[in-house]
């Protein structure tokens with residue numbers, strides 16, 4: 001799979017887990033507020049084996065996040081990557097509090113048999129034995145590839161999916177360049193799957209009445225609003241944190257990305 005960036009440790013991308021984050025290049029959308037433009041067009045690839053070696057050596061990691069760009073553009077290569085993670089780091093069922101408290105010695109006893117590592121493509125015989133009791137897998141997607149998403153979910157290759165809701169269906173093309181229909185199909189899949197979240201970045205071209213419409217539509221889902229982070233190439237001013245907080249409170253929807261100072265003032 002094409003990988004253009006790798007964050008060895010994140011506490012933010014798959015709460016409450018300590019996660020490594022893999023970034024894939026390319027996207028089929030054209031959101032004006034995209035903060036990953038440089039990564040989208042990068043051809044500076046990182047080899048999978050480099051990442052797997054880090055995963056194998058890291059004892060603190062609990063999860064891996066696949067993000068982008070749009071990871072589903074990687075097609076079957078994404079599926080192979082997920083299979084490889086599953087094969088090398090099958091999750092051992094155990095409450096997270098317990099898994100954080102057990103000693104290294106105990107971890108050794110709960111670790112899956114290293115023999116499974118030889119089953120993934122590209123396995124290097126000289127790679128060290130597995131060093132973890134498993135990794136949960138989260139996939140970030142814009143939802144435009146329901147066919148591939150269905151394959152991934154059916155094969156049990158992810159534990160959690162976060163999907164963007166860019167705008168109301170009528171405004172999808174304007175905000176991100178693609179229609180809503182495939183995203184709608186992905187939404188059906190995720191609701192049946194159960195372990196998912198939806199999130200909307202409140203780009204200022206989304207009107208407040210459209211924002212309320214979105215909140216009403218997704219109120220029953222695990223749904224988040226995210227404050228728009230301004231980018232230099234774009235003169236649009238984000239909504240005031242106060243304004244977003246009022247809407248979020250009205251529909252009891254969590255709001256991310258507001259300043260800590262505003263958050264304290266309002267609480």
Ligand code: SF4
Nearest residue numbers: 027029031034069142
């Ligand atoms: S879907 Fe995400 S990665 Fe793609 S252009 Fe939009 S913000 Fe950027």
